[in-house]
Amino acid sequence: MRKRIFALVVALSALISSTCVFSATQSKVITVREGASIQAAVKLANPGDTIEVYPGLYKETVYIDKNDITIRGVVVAGEWPVMDGEDTLNDGILVAGHGVTVDRFFIRRFKGNGIMTQGANNYKIINNIVEGDSVYGIFPQFSNNGLVADNVIWNVHDAAIYLGMCENADVVRNDTFGSVMGIEIENSKNILVENNTAHDNSSGIQVTLLQGLPVKTASNTIVRRNFISNNNVPNFAPRGSAAAGTPAGTGIVIFAADDTVVEGNIITGNDSAAIVMVDHDSSPNVRDPEMDPTPDNAKIYDNVYWNNGTKPLGAAKDVLEQAGLKEGFEVMLVTKSKGSCIANPSSVRVFGADQFTACPDGATSAGITTMQLSEPIAENLEQTEYNGRFAYKAICAGCHIYEGRMVGPPMRVIQALYMDRPEAMAQWIANPTHKRDDYPEMPPQNYLSEEDRLAIANYILNDLGKSRQLRQSRE
Numbered sequence: 188m189r190k191r192i193f194a195l196v197v198a199l200s201a202l203i204s205s206t207c208v209f210s211a212t213q214s215k216v217i218t219v220r221e222g223a224s225i226q227a228a229v230k231l232a233n234p235g236d237t238i239e240v241y242p243g244l245y246k247e248t249v250y251i252d253k254n255d256i257t258i259r260g261v262v263v264a265g266e267w268p269v270m271d272g273e274d275t276l277n278d279g280i281l282v283a284g285h286g287v288t289v290d291r292f293f294i295r296r297f298k299g300n301g302i303m304t305q306g307a308n309n310y311k312i313i314n315n316i317v318e319g320d321s322v323y324g325i326f327p328q329f330s331n332n333g334l335v336a337d338n339v340i341w342n343v344h345d346a347a348i349y350l351g352m353c354e355n356a357d358v359v360r361n362d363t364f365g366s367v368m369g370i371e372i373e374n375s376k377n378i379l380v381e382n383n384t385a386h387d388n389s390s391g392i393q394v395t396l397l398q399g400l401p402v403k404t405a406s407n408t409i410v411r412r413n414f415i416s417n418n419n420v421p422n423f424a425p426r427g428s429a430a431a432g433t434p435a436g437t438g439i440v441i442f443a444a445d446d447t448v449v450e451g452n453i454i455t456g457n458d459s460a461a462i463v464m465v466d467h468d469s470s471p472n473v474r475d476p477e478m479d480p481t482p483d484n485a486k487i488y489d490n491v492y493w494n495n496g497t498k499p500l501g502a503a504k505d506v507l508e509q510a511g512l513k514e515g516f517e518v519m520l521v522t523k524s525k526g527s528c529i530a531n532p533s534s535v536r537v538f539g540a541d542q543f544t545a546c547p548d549g550a551t552s553a554g555i556t557t558m559q560l561s562e563p564i565a566e567n568l569e570q571t572e573y574n575g576r577f578a579y580k581a582i583c584a585g586c587h588i589y590e591g592r593m594v595g596p597p598m599r600v601i602q603a604l605y606m607d608r609p610e611a612m613a614q615w616i617a618n619p620t621h622k623r624d625d626y627p628e629m630p631p632q633n634y635l636s637e638e639d640r641l642a643i644a645n646y647i648l649n650d651l652g653k654s655r656q657l658r659q660s661r662e
């Protein structure tokens with residue numbers, strides 16, 4: 188896709204003007220005003236350019252597959268550029284180029300994602316407002332070295348901010364509320380989640396290792412100095428989806444992820460518990476033989492807990508009832524865990540306390556101030572070639588896992604359905620029909636070229652899950 192040559196845009200809308208800023212790189216500023224298309228401006232842009240979008244209503248999906256583009260809303264006298272999906276378009280802004288900044292847009296009513304990156308490194312998503320009804324609000328997927336900062340997101344039916352299979356990112360100073368999850372860090376590594384608010388969601392912040400995804404570990408997330416309050420909204424994720432299994436009333440959930448630090452947060456008013464640690468047996472999806480199912484090595488340092496666990500709901504309630512308990516806890520460890528510690532244990536009400544050691548006095552993560560890398564990272568080979576495996580991870584794995592259900596049906600079932608017909612799959616995904624009553628519609632992937640769609644289909648049919656089958660046949 189990155190090799191695609193863009194057709195020359197012949198007709199230049201009168202509303203798009205471009206000003207040359209004289210610099211060594213000859214980067215330019217392209218201006219978009221109401222009535223013009225942002226996508227048309229993206230077509231005109233070259234790496235290094237900035238696209239400035241003025242206040243007005245824009246009803247389109249913007250797909251950026253060029254590197255080093257800044258797309259920035261210009262707010263004039265309090266008026267924002269508004270991208271409106273009118274509950275019919277799927278995605279607000281899709282980013283597939285590296286080094287892209289998305290700054291200061293009001294994005295609302297897209298069905299799939301507000302802003303998504305697909306295998307795009309060195310990204311910055313800053314100062315945006317995202318109002319659902321989306322599956323994901325801000326969604327970096329399979330993207331490394333990024334920043335998600337100063338955004339406001341609400342009314343999202345899964346996670347308001349969702350990092351899937353990402354490495355090295357800072358998620359800071361965002362406000363997330365009225366969603367199923369405020370922030371979810373899934374199958375990711377080296378992530379700092381700091382100074383955010385997550386309030387009035389079903390669950391505040393989750394650090395998870397989801398079964399069936401191609402990245403098999405989740406480790407080293409710091410959840411620090413966040414305000415996590417009153418996350419008691421009944422779970423309104425689509426029935427049967429992975430998010431629907433998320434327990435309401437929870438401040439922070441650590442689901443099978445390792446090396447999570449929880450420090451300096453203010454966690455209040457979450458009815459089930461402030462912090463819950465669970466393993467893969469707590470979810471309906473089958474265990475992934477290539478994953479370690481338990482959350483190990485968590486460091487729960489000093490946090491402020493107040494008024495949590497007062498009315499345990501759902502799964503937390505069941506666990507407590509089975510143990511003959513009525514009162515909730517601040518921290519609930521509902522699994523085995525190796526190497527986890529809790530600071531000042533006598534000051535915290537802990538379920539499963541015998542599995543924690545006391546953290547060493549004065550232990551802190553304060554020495555780590557960012558997880559972003561000091562230099563932008565280059566594309567790896569998989570990314571430059573834009574092969575089917577890379578595209579699968581960057582796009583499809585946002586909704587499909589190999590076995591079991593995420594947003595869409597299991598890939599194992601899809602493999603059987605399409606067997607030797609990659610062309611048929613490549614065609615269907617560009618123009619999906621609604622097939623299954625118990626699933627939502629799949630968004631069309633028609634922004635991908637036929638060649639790219641076929642590469643993905645071939646990867647799914649020929650390679651996906653093969654390492655696992657090989658292992659299983661050896662066992």
Ligand code: HEC
Binds near residue numbers: 594601604628
């Ligand atoms: C936003 C979530 C989402 C994304 C992203 C997504 N899918 Fe889907 N997919 C779904 C859902 C939901 C269904 C079930 C739709 C139905 O049955 O009506 C589905 C169904 C399918 C099917 C079944 C078709 C059939 O004939 O039954 C195939 C094949 C498929 N997806 C392939 C892909 C591929 C390939 C990608 C990546 C390019 C992808 N999907 C990305 C959600 C998604």
